[in-house]
Amino acid sequence: MTSSLSLRPITGWSGNxxxxxxxxYDKFDPEAVIDVLDGKVAGVMFRGMVAPEVAANISQRFWDSPHRKVRGVEAPGYYIGAYTWNKxxxxxxxxxxxxxxxxxxxxxxxxxxMKEFYAGLGSSLAKRGAVVRPAEHEGRSAAIALFRSWHGRGAFALEPHDDDSQCSDPxxxxxxxxRVFGNPIAALNICLENEGGGGRLVYWNIQPDLESKRRLGxxxxxxxxxxxxxxxxxxxWIDVHAGDVYVFNGAHVHAVEPNTTERQTRTTLAAMMAYADPQNVVTWS
Ligand SMILES: O=C(O)CCC(=O)C(=O)O
Structure with a gap:
C-alpha cells in the first residue's frame, strides 16, 4: 500500500x-548527442533521420520475428533484445x-x-580522444540494442521512471x-512506427535525489x-513520429503516453550510453 509519506512531492535536481x-534538428548532428552526454542539454531530437521505408522495413521485421517476447507488468509490451533492469x-x-x-x-x-548513429558519434568522440563501445565484463559484452513496443493501458503506456538508478544496482x-553512475545517461530512441495520436514522450524537469528514491523504494x-x-x-510532452531519433538525459523522470486507440503500435529501437571515463562512452540496453 502507498503511504502518504511516499506520496510527498519528489525532490531533486531541476535544470534551468x-x-x-x-x-x-532536421538532420543528425552527433555533436548534439555529446551535449547530452556532457549534461549541457536535457534532450535532442533529430526529426526524420530515418527514411520512412527504412523505418517501416525494420518495424515489420520486429513484428514478424519469432524472437519477439512479451514483457511483464513493470513495463508491459513486446520486445526483442536484452534489458539490464533488476537482474x-x-x-x-x-x-x-x-x-x-x-x-x-x-x-x-x-x-x-544504429550503424549511422554510432558511426557519427564515434567520429565526433574520436576528435576528443574517446570511443563509444558496448559495456563489458570479463570479455563479455552488453546487448547492442533493444526493440520495444510499450502497451501499458493505464495513464501511461510506460510508467514514469528514471534510467540512472539501475546503474547503481548492487x-x-x-x-x-x-562506472557511469553519476554521469548523464543518454537514452537513445529510434522511432520506427507511431501512427495516429498519442505516444508522446513525457519528460519531467527533475532528477530525483536519493532521499526521494529511497522513500519510494x-x-x-x-x-x-x-x-x-x-x-x-x-x-x-514531446511529439514522436516514425523516423525521429531522439536522445535525452534518462536521469530525469520520464514516461510514454498511451496511443489513442488500442490497435495503434508505437515501436522504438533503443540503447543507453554514458561516459564510464573521459575516454570511454559505454553502451547497454
Ligand atoms: O520510448 C520512449 O520514448 C522512451 C522509452 C523509455 O523511457 C525507456 O526505455 O526507458
Missing part, C-alpha cells in the same frame, strides 16, 4: 531553461549473448540507423556500466514513480 529543452550481471550477459546475433540479423538492412556492481530500479508525486513538476 537553457538546459531543460529538447533541441530540434544480475551474469543473467544479463547470457541474455545479451543470445540476443546480439538476432539483433544483428534484424538490423541487417540497407541504411541501418546486483550489477561488477558490470562496467556501474526505487533506489536501484528507478521505477515506478507515482503520478501524484509529479503533478507540480515542470514537464514537456
Amino acid at each position: 531553461k537553457d538546459y531543460f529543452t529538447f533541441r530540434e 544480475p550481471t551474469g543473467q544479463y550477459l547470457d541474455e545479451a549473448e543470445e540476443a546480439n546475433p538476432i539483433l544483428r540479423d534484424l538490423l541487417d538492412v540497407p541504411n541501418d540507423p 546486483q550489477m556492481a561488477d558490470f562496467e556500466r556501474n 526505487v533506489e536501484y530500479t528507478g521505477s515506478p514513480y507515482p503520478h501524484e508525486c509529479l503533478v507540480d513538476v515542470e514537464s514537456k
